[in-house]
Amino acid sequence: xxxxxxxxxxxxxxxxxxxxxxxxxxxxxxxxxxxxxxxxxxxxxxxxxxxxxxxxxxxxxxxxxxxxxxxxxxxxxxxxxxxxxxxxxxxxxxxxxxxxxxxxxxxxxxxxxxxxxxxxxxxxxxxxxxxxxxxxxxxxxxxxxxxxxxxxxxxxxxxxxxxxxxxxxxxxxxxxxxxxxxxxxxxxxxxxxxxxxxxxxxxxxxxxxxxxxxxxxxxxxx
Amino acid sequence: xxxxxxxxxxxxxxxxxxxxxxxxxxxxxxxxxxxxxxxxxxxxxxxxxxxxxxxxxxxxxxxxxxxxxxxxxxxxxxxxxxxxxxxxxxxxxxxxxxxxxxxxxxxxxxxxxxxxxxxxxxxxxxxxxxxxxxxxxxxxxxxxxxxxxxxxxxxxxxxxxxxxxxxxxxxxxxxxxxxxxxxxxxxxxxxxxxxxxxxxxxxxxxxxxxxxxxxxxxxxxx
DNA sequence: GCGCACCAGATTGTGCACAAGATCATGCAC
DNA sequence: GTGCATGATCTTGTGCACAATCTGGTGCGC
Numbered sequence: 341x342x343x344x345x346x347x348x349x350x351x352x353x354x355x356x357x358x359x360x361x362x363x364x365x366x367x368x369x370x371x372x373x374x375x376x377x378x379x380x381x382x383x384x385x386x387x388x389x390x391x392x393x394x395x396x397x398x399x400x401x402x403x404x405x406x407x408x409x410x411x412x413x414x415x416x417x418x419x420x421x422x423x424x425x426x427x428x429x430x431x432x433x434x435x436x437x438x439x440x441x442x443x444x445x446x447x448x449x450x451x452x453x454x455x456x457x458x459x460x461x462x463x464x465x466x467x468x469x470x471x472x473x474x475x476x477x478x479x480x481x482x483x484x485x486x487x488x489x490x491x492x493x494x495x496x497x498x499x500x501x502x503x504x505x506x507x508x509x510x511x512x513x514x515x516x517x518x519x520x521x522x523x524x525x526x527x528x529x530x531x532x533x534x535x536x537x538x539x540x541x542x543x544x545x546x547x548x549x550x551x552x553x554x555x556x557x558x559x560x561x562x
Numbered sequence: 563x564x565x566x567x568x569x570x571x572x573x574x575x576x577x578x579x580x581x582x583x584x585x586x587x588x589x590x591x592x593x594x595x596x597x598x599x600x601x602x603x604x605x606x607x608x609x610x611x612x613x614x615x616x617x618x619x620x621x622x623x624x625x626x627x628x629x630x631x632x633x634x635x636x637x638x639x640x641x642x643x644x645x646x647x648x649x650x651x652x653x654x655x656x657x658x659x660x661x662x663x664x665x666x667x668x669x670x671x672x673x674x675x676x677x678x679x680x681x682x683x684x685x686x687x688x689x690x691x692x693x694x695x696x697x698x699x700x701x702x703x704x705x706x707x708x709x710x711x712x713x714x715x716x717x718x719x720x721x722x723x724x725x726x727x728x729x730x731x732x733x734x735x736x737x738x739x740x741x742x743x744x745x746x747x748x749x750x751x752x753x754x755x756x757x758x759x760x761x762x763x764x765x766x767x768x769x770x771x772x773x774x775x776x777x778x779x780x781x782x783x784x
Numbered sequence: 785g786c787g788c789a790c791c792a793g794a795t796t797g798t799g800c801a802c803a804a805g806a807t808c809a810t811g812c813a814c
Numbered sequence: 815g816t817g818c819a820t821g822a823t824c825t826t827g828t829g830c831a832c833a834a835t836c837t838g839g840t841g842c843g844c
Binding site: 597598599609613627628629630631632633 | 824825826827
C-alpha cells in the first residue's frame, strides 16, 4: 500500500512519532495512562491532533483505547513478542530471498555501508546504535526486495516489540553473535545467494526468539 | 494485538464498516472521491464521525487521503494483489500448520461445518456465499492456530484484495477446483496432518496467484 | 460491619463555525 | 492562440464549548 500520504494532519503525525519515540524509550511505560489534555499541553498541540495521533497508535497496537476512559500504553507480553518475531521471520525471509535475487551494485554498497555501521556499533558496544543499524538493515532489505506489501507489513510489525528487542540485545555477548549473523546475511545477499541469505536470517530470528523466551523465563512482563 | 476495543467512536466504526462493504460491493469504485459532507449526509452522521472512519480506512489501505483535497477509494493493482496473496500464503501456511497441530473435536466440527457451507455454495454456484465461507474458513484457521499476531496480520491483509478475489472466483470452473482444495485443507487439519494442510493451502494460494496473473494479462486494472 | 445508591470529578465524544489550502475556470497580456 | 496571474468555489483542517459517560469515593440504610 505504499507510503501513506497526508494521513490526517501533519501535526497528528508529528505527535504520533513523538509518542512512538517516547514509548520506545520507556518514557511512557506500559499501562501508563495518556490523557488527551496532558499530551496536548505537553506537545503544544490541540486536543484534536492528539486524539488523531492516539487513534493512529491504537491502530498500530501501541496504545489501547477505551470509550470514555482514555488511552494507555499497551503492554506487549513476551509470548506476543515471540509471535511477532515469528511472523517477521516469515516475511523477512521472503524479503532477503528476493533481495538476493535482485541485488545490484548500488544496493550492495548500501547494505555494506549498513554492515560497517553495525561493526562500528558493536565495537563501541553501543546497543542503541546497533539497534538503529539493524532497523536500517531490515528496511533496506524490505525495500531492495521490491515487495511493497512485505515492506508495509514489516513496518507495521517492527514498532511493536522495540522494547523487548532492546532487552534481548542488551544481554551479554549478544552483539558479537548478532553481528556475525548479520554480516553473513549481508554478504549472502550481496553475492546473490538467496538460500544462504534466508538461512542467515532464519538463524538470527531463532536466536531472537530464544532470547525472548529466556527473558520470559526470567521475569514476566505482562 | 488482540481485538480493538472502542477504538474511537462507535459511530465511526459503523461508518467504516459500511464503507468497507460498499467498496467490496463495488458500490464505490476505485478512484471515486469520498467527500466528507456527502458521506455524512448519506449515513446521517456528523462530519467528524465520517472523518474518523476515513482515517481508519486510510490506515487499512482501502482509501487514500490527501491534505486539503480529500479521500478517494484506492485502486489496488493486480501486482499488489499478488504480493498481498503471497504474504497471506506465508502467514496462513503457519496458521493451518499450527491449527493441525492443535486441533480438537470442537474445532474439527467447526471446520467441517464451514466445509459443508462451501459445498452448498459450490453446488448452487453462489460465488458470494462461497467467498463468505472461504473468509470464514480463513478466520477459523487463524483463530484455531492460537497465533494472535498472525490472526491480526491476516485480518488486515484480507480486506485489501476482496475485489480482485471476487473476479478470480468468478472465472469458469474455479469453484469446483477451489472446493476440492479447501476440502483437502480442512480434512488435513481435522486429522492433525500439518504437512498436508500446509500443502493444500499452498496449492490453493498458487492457484489464486495464477488467477490474478491471468486477470492482469487480460486487462489492467490500475 | 456490609451493601447499595448516589454524587462529584475527570475524561472522552461531538457538533458547530470559521480558517486554511488546493483546484479549476476566467480573463488579461502578449 | 498561448501562457500566466487571479479569484471563486469546494473541500478539508481545527479550535472551542458543551454533552455523554465512566470511575472512585461517600453516606445512608440495614
